[in-house]
Amino acid sequence: MSLSHAVVLGASVAGLLSAAASSKSFDTVTIVERDQLSDDTATRRGVPQGSQVHQLMPAGLTRIEELLPGFGDELLEQGCERYEIDRDVAVLYPLGWAARVAGGMEVIGFLRPTFEWVLRRRVLALPNVRAVRGIATGLLAGADGTAVTGVTVTGVDGEKLDADLVIDATGRGSKAPNWLGELGYTPPAEQHVRSYPGYATMVVRFPEGALPDGFRGIAATPNPRHLKGGAILPCGNGQHVVAAMGMSKNYPPAGHTELLDYLDEAPSPLLGRAVRAAELIVEPGTYRMPGNQRRLWERLDRRPEGFVVIGDAVAAFNPVYGQGMTIAAIGAALLAQVLASADGSITGVAEKFTAELAPWTDYAFAMAADTDSFFPGAEFVNYTPPDPKAAAGEAFAVAAATTDPAVAQAMRRAAYYMDPSGLQEPAVRQTIAEWASTGRQPDPSLTDPNDLPSTIHNAG
Ligand SMILES: Cc1cc2nc3c(=O)[nH]c(=O)nc-3n(C[C@H](O)[C@H](O)[C@H](O)COP(=O)(O)OP(=O)(O)OC[C@H]3O[C@@H](n4cnc5c(N)ncnc54)[C@H](O)[C@@H]3O)c2cc1C
Structure with a gap:
């Protein structure tokens, strides 16, 4: 019926x-x-x-495909671009570059x-x-x-x-x-939970060799010590979307030249450096929201x-x-x-x-909301921010994710698939516990914001 x-x-x-x-x-x-x-x-x-x-997480694409089979292929027919988020994009966490892993998580880049x-x-x-x-x-x-x-x-x-x-x-x-x-x-x-983020996005085309060798994107988004950040991601048809993101009312500007200067203040200066070599296709547009x-x-x-x-x-x-x-x-x-x-x-x-x-x-x-709680000036209505001690514990997972592909994959699964089960795997828990008990810090070669990680691990 x-x-x-x-x-x-x-x-x-x-x-x-x-x-x-x-x-x-x-x-x-x-x-x-x-x-x-x-x-x-x-x-x-x-x-x-x-x-x-x-950017659409794999968890979202899977659900859309359940409702509308073949939807991903229809995006690709329009020139949108498939890539591996954990291999092709350099991601700078607050404690270093995330380990690169091949054979893991495919996403499709597009313009909204x-x-x-x-x-x-x-x-x-x-x-x-x-x-x-x-x-x-x-x-x-x-x-x-x-x-x-x-x-x-x-x-x-x-x-x-x-x-x-x-x-x-x-x-x-x-x-x-x-x-x-x-x-x-x-x-x-x-x-x-009001953290006052702001965006500015433009579309560019990179000449051959302008992006670091082997990479199709870089993400160095804001963190509580770096309130300005940004990302470069493939959006199809040989183009890239470049977004500047600011927190705590550090709103990115609308002008192209000013935006390049803003990107220079991201956690990695590689963003601004790469985008300076790019041809501008769509002028920046800005957006602000409370949180x-x-x-x-x-x-x-x-x-x-x-x-x-x-x-x-x-x-x-x-x-x-x-x-x-x-x-x-x-x-x-x-x-x-x-x-x-x-x-x-x-x-x-x-x-x-x-x-x-x-x-x-x-x-x-x-x-x-919990991540935003640590940004300066965050405001709360009917929400209790997390205990900073819990966040300190999580920092060791972020640190281990610079070197350990299993931890890096588990963290990405928790975010992109909304599936935290990998972080409960005994081997992953043990790795994070070892980092915590010894106070281990990431290898300095993986924390230099000027130097991208070259090793590619295989997905387990
Ligand atoms: C700067 C920015 C970047 C983002 N980036 C991402 C991202 O990378 N990944 C991601 O997953 N999400 C992202 N989002 C969130 C994403 O845009 C929304 O979650 C998504 O659009 C789903 O929203 P929605 O359909 O519920 O509402 P909306 O997209 O807001 O659409 C609401 C619709 O309702 C219509 N409408 C409103 N009132 C009425 C009315 N009274 N009668 C008839 N029609 C009405 C509007 O015209 C509109 O079409 C981003 C959001 C912002 C602000």
Whole structure:
């Protein structure tokens, strides 16, 4: 038995993936988007972050492939570029360069508007999915208020859409807490960890030999002792995206020349040096945000049936950790599973989906918020920062990851697959414990920010 109609609010990554997830269980899915959606890779107003660097973790790509098989190949057909993140990109941790490992983790580099266009084209080609232009303004409920029955929308016929399920994917600025309040429900509590990150991103082309031999990118992102940082990553069609990132209100400038000077202050001067040799393809664009924001939808005492929230509308992270699209994809894959097991009844779907998403959001939020807690001036609302002693213990894992490929892989799995199990492996734990008990420091040859690691280990 299938359900009749799902309405998805927002046609960005979380909305499109939710539509793909719902299309398997509903007769029809309508996406409501306030922007005019074009059939090209233009940036649009509703996604102002679209011109900034975006990297998709393997955990996200796996979930998208579950919903939309062959999606990765479609990106590659558009010239996007596959590379091994742990072999091809030099990553400078606060305590040295991460060990390079081959045969490990493949990712696809793209520009965000290209990624979103490929996704949009694929989802809108599904026979039971359509998009309409309109602005969602509130929720409709039955007379007893126990179930959401639709949504009010400025710009569509009749100014409303009826639905068995409404999925809010309107992003960080979602008005869903107010809408729920208007129906007589208590809005969710919020957590904020404000570290005031800023971005500036440009697209460049490197002449032959301008990047260090054997590398396709360099990442030296900010840390509490270096508030300015950046990354160079492949984005396809022979181009690279160059992002400057600043923390604690050290916002990168918009001018090209000023941005090169800013990159000189990154933890590795190799960034600025390499980018000076590059041809500018797309001028820098800037973006500022307060930091990490989370709404605790899973803790509501009472919620209506027929309404769920996904993507940045649940949690929006400091983007330096590259988690947002992956958590959106994990959410959509969970939604597909919950709907598949619902057996044609919407009762209990909202509760079950929200509960299943919560541990993933917990994990991603803790990773971003706890790391950000150590930046100067970080502000906390309804969030307890971690004990500095725990962070000191983790520093030995970071130190060991400069030399030990198993530790380096386990740390990357914890970040890029959101799977911390590798860090619990006895051999990995023992290595980290040995570094901690002896106070071992990384080999000086691996800590020089001017000198990239040449050894490539094999994945275990
Ligand atoms: C600078 C920056 C860099 C980032 N880098 C990365 C990265 O490297 N990796 C990563 O995984 N993530 C990254 N992110 C996060 C990523 O952009 C988001 O997590 C991702 O877009 C998913 O968000 P979303 O779909 O929930 O919401 P959004 O992308 O914010 O989209 C919301 C959509 O809803 C529409 N909308 C809003 N209100 C209404 C309404 N009332 N009615 C109808 N439509 C409405 C908007 O027009 C928009 O289309 C970055 C974010 C920023 C700010």
